[in-house]
Amino acid sequence: MKHVKQKTSMLLLLLMTIVLVVSACSGNNSKNNAEPAKENAATNKPAAPEDATAASDLKPYKISLVYPGTPQTDEKKVEEALNKLLTEKINATIDLMPIDWGAWDDKINLMIASREEVDIIFTAQWNGHAKNVGKGAFIELGDLIDKYGQGIKESLDPAFLDGAKINGKNYGVPTNKELAAAGGIVYRKDITDELGIDMSNVKTPQDLDAVYSIVKEKKPEMTPLYTTAGTFNSHFFANYDFLGDSTIPGAILKDQDATKVAAVEQIDRYKEYLNLTRDFFKKGYINEDAATTQVSSGDAWKAGTVFSTVEPMKPGKDAEIASAAGLTGKLAQIIMTEKTVATSETAGSMLGISSTSKDPDRAMMLINLLHTDKEINNLLNFGIEGDHYTRNGEIMTATGNTANYNPGSAWMFGNQFLNYVWDTEDPDKWAKFKEFNQNAKVSPALGFVFDSEPVKAEVGAIANVIKQYQKALETGSVDVDKVLPEYEEKLKAAGVDKVVAEKQKQFDAFLASK
Template identity: 40%
Template structure:
């Protein structure tokens, strides 16, 4: 018995020593560049669960070469956070992205997250078609996004009180203008004051045409054209006729493609095309940012905001100066200008939503996707200021910052105004609130006319926007084909719904 007691005592002592040693071992750490999990981030999944891969479709210039490296870093972090991995797929602006996403949604492909907007993978159409998951239950269960955006802004993208996507927290108004090459502005001492309409940039274009034989004065690609400086308050897609004037002058919806202002624009572009201010192949160009990176263009029309020139400097590796032309307005363009949706075919909608939430709450995740890996793609100047490493030749310089999450968590670049975010807030306060804010057009009754009118616009807009064709005969044919496509019935239905909606305001 004494031997047994001694043996039991020895075993007990060994167990106690073992427990003491175990308690002294430090917990495992994530890599040195990884911050601690934020309190607002949901707890990680049970380790025994298999890691879920989330497929995400995003619009952009290209699939950056170093995307696999960035995702490798990100997925180490996401493994601990949510037990998920991201598979990011970027498709080119315009028709490429729309075709890829719309085809995938219609076929029921198991995508988990897609970028959508009123101008890309059309939010209204795809939500109404049942291709997007209703997010209200997740917004209630995980309230951080609602708290960051505010209910009013979030409600601006709701359809019949239901949210099918979440908007980026960014500027809430917009204006239009030009970006022009800083080196050429300084070389020729150009006067940028007084350019308060799209055509008043012509003297600058002439200077470049006369003195810089290797430079095309104006860069146009698809809808990225000075036509946008007319700033029509569109009722539907960019390529669907029907818009209001952007100054609240009245509540009459017109065919914006055939309005007097648009006809004047087509004639101006034709004149500029004949003078050599516009590239002869402009009607076939697809990606404005990639063209701007080439260094072969002087000016490009752009949607602007405080510090847009600095952002494009970083994206292109070329210094630009912005010319604000139109006045800021708040429209449906902002509430649905950049959103993330979860397709109905996703097999992991809750995991997808929790990842989306990180883009609003987790500064590390947001900036890793925006700028890449520290000391590889950028270096830190201070805690919140960075400098890109060789941006023109970088393997990761996607310019994603405004497309998702909370943009106010983005690092500032060293060439940006330290007061950028304060100026964003002031910019938001300047905007004229358009009468149509909150109006959502229901296309159900005129889907045939919309489809037919889209086809007609797609057949003509590139040639007219770039001045590549004679205006009068082309507009005459354009008008006839739109009429045959049912444009009058379409605009009448828009007006009917808008009038009914105005009565409820």
């Protein structure tokens, strides 16, 4: 049954549960940390076998976890520590398989196309999740969540699982994290202080021109704005709602109430941000290799020559980047857009189980542990206590070995509200998340996910056109007046009008069913 025919009750549940997502953010983590019940009396379905006896009944298995990020020096050391815990709980070991951000899209697409045998893959609405589901990359998770994911259902607000469904089914388990979204910049506050730049007047991307001009003149060794992709046209900054998959054309503006679907290339906001980014590029504010570099912004920050980046905002985003980059106390952030909630947030960070997995049950057991087991969750995210950090209660302090394992990927794995907090972060970080999630503008399309099956041939053809043009345009690397018309012509030839029309048709049916 197609998603557009989902019952109104589910949609009402989505809207009502948004304001309740903060239940996972409370200071009392007893619910999140509790072992899941061994059996649900109502369903008589056993939870994941986590005691020694149950684990001993399982055959040994190595679980591969594929995700975007920089490989860490002490990765093997952390794997060994995780293996001791996982062997005891589910008789499994783990193979961490990070892929550099710059190479992620190409490598994950090849991995899926070649049917490489892996178990768990990071996936997201903005990273082709629906399209990859259509390719058969992920298995449906309903029965597995019922059988081995009771801890997931206890810790995760229903809005996440409901909002991440495709045709009424889950193909990824969302991370328990912030639900609202906003865009803005993170910048070097120590540099603005040194140069006497008043950032209190910076409210919009246009306001950055005067700032970047001073930085370029006074600090010529620095890149005023480092980017590798969409810059101000990133979906989280421009507030595009792509109705389930940002790699498939056709969007509405989620900070507005209009429900007409259009290719973003036809939206005035898109063109405005293209021209602004091009202007910044021509002025030398943006890194010259923006369209081709495979150096992620996270790695670029570590070099100490980046002044700012465009980022999806949340409380403490600046402190997270600073901690990972060795710039503690030197960064600050500015939110520049309205807070919104859309399907892109409920499905903005997920772990899916590959259809090539040899043991999906064990993969789900691991995902459940990442949502419920504080020790395993923090070990994966921050390394070994006493080695990569020391801890006083919930507060972590860096050591001389922190840089050898500091992936900065906590937003990808399980339940972020189990995470310890760095001493450089706000100790009330999770309370601030609760506040951040409140009073966000709800997209008219919340809960809708486009089914691309009727236009899958066009979607495939369009993907090749996007790969050829989009990054160059959205990083300001090419002449907008010359290249945008060419891009639009190629999109039209590939069938973009048919795709947008099909999105509108399904979206209209979704709205009518509410």
